[in-house]
Amino acid sequence: METRRLELLVALARLGSMHEVADEMGVTTSTVSQQIAALARETGTALLEPVGRRVRLTPAGRRLADHGVTILAAVEAARSDLDPEAEPAGTVRVSGFATAIRRSLLPLLASLEGTQVRMLIAEHEPGEALDLLAEDAIDLALVYDYALAPRIFEDRFEVVPLWTTRWGLGVPAGSAAGGLATVATVDRYRDHDWIVNSRNDADEKVVAALAAHAGFTPRIAHRADSLDLVQDLVAAGLGVGLLAEGVPERAGVRLLPLRGPDVLLRAFAVVVRGRAAWAPLALVVGRLSRTGNVIGQ
The missing domain is CATH 1.10.10.10 (Winged helix-like DNA-binding domain superfamily/Winged helix DNA-binding domain)
Known part of the structure; x- marks a missing residue:
């Protein structure tokens, strides 16, 4: 008609x-x-x-x-x-990993007050979020990789770098002192069990790469999605694992810095190619991209 x-x-x-x-x-x-x-x-x-x-x-x-x-x-x-010139109005469906939701999305909510843009937020690991984006179940995915194990994004996606954070090695308190280069630090724990993520293989790839440089294959014993649970496992003496710098260490855990090479987690905002001009989505991505920096320097 x-x-x-x-x-x-x-x-x-x-x-x-x-x-x-x-x-x-x-x-x-x-x-x-x-x-x-x-x-x-x-x-x-x-x-x-x-x-x-x-x-x-x-x-x-x-x-x-x-x-x-x-x-x-x-x-x-x-x-x-x-209309790209009109006041943005609409609902942006976002899926992201927990740290990005806490660090990027929740602070952004206050800045959206008074606008006609709202967000629907779901917590997913990167692979899950990218699948939802490909299925048009969400509009924006917040994902991460490590510089030592970069993610290859499909051509149908547009990727905006957001921020970077340093990661260290969580070990039981009382372990040997740090201050060594990354490979030497990792080598000290060649005989330990290792703890990796249960829903994403990015940190497992980094651990495997670092261990390979040190000349051994890590013994992956435990898998946990929550970093709090990783700390609990480390504190219980069940193994060692990667932890973000700047996160408070609980009793029984010591975080050793990993430098040379640095272990850097990189966060990205990902949208389907050609859709970034939609005004509400452009507003959210634009404000997210202006908060980028390096944490834990």
Whole structure:
């Protein structure tokens, strides 16, 4: 159904005269008549009936005109929503890993107050979030990788770097002193059990790469999604594992710095290519990208 024709019908219902509709719309009376006749053919029903030398809307025409008011309003709302110059309005569906949600999304919520943009937030590991993005189940994925084990993103995604944080090695308190280069530090724990993520293999790849440089294969014994649980396992003497610098260490855990090479976690905002211009999404990604820095220097 051609919305321009529907607009003429709505105007006729309001003004009651094709001549007045023509004057208001800046067209000829003949054009108004032809377009409404075409609309009648599209809908398969008579929309006008003669009354002397004039016409009036049939009951079907009046019902369609009533619907037309709602339809045209929805079309205008859609135009405004997609207009890059308009005030951003809409719901942005976001999936991200827990640290990014706490560090990036939650502080952003306050800055969105007073706007017409809202966020729906779900916690997922990077692989899960990227699958949801590919399925159009979300609009924005917050994911991470490590510089020592970079993620290869598909061409259909646009990737915006956000921030970087240093990671160290969590070991039981009382272990040997740090201060060594990364490979030497890792080598000290070649005979220990290792703890890695249960839902993402990024840190396992880093551990494997560092251990390979030290000349051994790490013995992966435990898997945990929560960094708090990783600390609990370390404190219980069950193994060692990567932990973010700057996170408070609990009793029984010591964090050894990993330098040369540094172990850097990198956070990214990822959207489907071509959709970054949608005003609400552009607003959220733009504000996220302005908060980038390095944590734990």
